[in-house]
Amino acid sequence: MESENYTPQTLIEAIRHFSDLDVATEYVASIRWPEGFVCPACGKQAHSYLKTRRLWKCKACKKQTSVKKGTIFEDSPISLDKWLAALWLVVNCKNGISSYEIARDLGVSQKAGWFMLQRLRLAMQRGTFEKYSEKFDGAVEVDETYIGGRARYRKAVENGARKGPRTGKTAVVGFLERGGHVHLTVIDSIRKTPLQKQVRKHVKPGATVYTDELKSYRGLDQHYAHKVINHAENYVEGLIHTNGLENFWSLLKRSLSGTYVKVEPYHLFRYLDEQAFRFNARKGNDGDRFEEVLGRVSGRRLTWDEVRDRAKPEPEPPYQPTLPWKPRAYRMGPF
Numbered sequence: 001m002e003s004e005n006y007t008p009q010t011l012i013e014a015i016r017h018f019s020d021l022d023v024a025t026e027y028v029a030s031i032r033w034p035e036g037f038v039c040p041a042c043g044k045q046a047h048s049y050l051k052t053r054r055l056w057k058c059k060a061c062k063k064q065t066s067v068k069k070g071t072i073f074e075d076s077p078i079s080l081d082k083w084l085a086a087l088w089l090v091v092n093c094k095n096g097i098s099s100y101e102i103a104r105d106l107g108v109s110q111k112a113g114w115f116m117l118q119r120l121r122l123a124m125q126r127g128t129f130e131k132y133s134e135k136f137d138g139a140v141e142v143d144e145t146y147i148g149g150r151a152r153y154r155k156a157v158e159n160g161a162r163k164g165p166r167t168g169k170t171a172v173v174g175f176l177e178r179g180g181h182v183h184l185t186v187i188d189s190i191r192k193t194p195l196q197k198q199v200r201k202h203v204k205p206g207a208t209v210y211t212d213e214l215k216s217y218r219g220l221d222q223h224y225a226h227k228v229i230n231h232a233e234n235y236v237e238g239l240i241h242t243n244g245l246e247n248f249w250s251l252l253k254r255s256l257s258g259t260y261v262k263v264e265p266y267h268l269f270r271y272l273d274e275q276a277f278r279f280n281a282r283k284g285n286d287g288d289r290f291e292e293v294l295g296r297v298s299g300r301r302l303t304w305d306e307v308r309d310r311a312k313p314e315p316e317p318p319y320q321p322t323l324p325w326k327p328r329a330y331r332m333g334p335f
Ligand SMILES: [Zn+2]
Pocket: 039, 040, 041, 042, 043, 044, 058, 059, 060, 061, 062, 063
């Protein structure tokens, strides 16, 4: 199938262009199979195209394939024009887009919108260093933060707990190579061992590492030029700061609290991937980002079963009435 390589540049162009399902199918096919159709079942190229049903039929194994098969779109009853519009929205909205907005804009249910977004985030996930096989090098900021926390933990927070498991918050460590990319990882704790393990995993020995004065970072100077900023005194000391990541955290938290309202800790990594993708692709234009993510839809799948169990909200703690009086111990015995 011959395809024109026109990529829309704005949302309105994208919606108009892909409203024709033949055009949308051809476009996705041209990105999925840049050298022409390849049968996903047997790897052969000889095929016929059933235009009315938009299916490829392999001449070797006779199997029929749609362009959605073997991609994040597989088994989805939602048509490609809607998928492409949703993809455009999620890669290009700076603060992200909620499932409610997707539902309203595309005329699908909120549940369907939520599932679409989870699948699209999978395509936005860049593996750790898929494109950049090297570890972070040069000047690297490392910083940790806590995200989330829910009403049921309010009491602990009111009693002065600011971080840690009692607050229901999730710890995240971020890496930013100055002038380059960001990478985020959810971690169980910000104690020294797990935190430094992540640093060694992501940063090349010999790099300059900028952190705050958290004790868990002590000892990094064995492998790195470790520069520490003391936030109690000042935030910037020449080059010694973690402002790149601080800015990233504030953008992330704005988008999580403004757009997504509530994110279960299990799903947090997907939102982190989404935000990191937009940050890392910030130099491209809307069309570039769209094409980049569309180039990664195949070979990735996320089924409803995989996300469903974890999509259930955690049960609330059992109801415990608070009595306005102190219960008295009654004496039992002969009257
Ligand atoms: Zn085949």
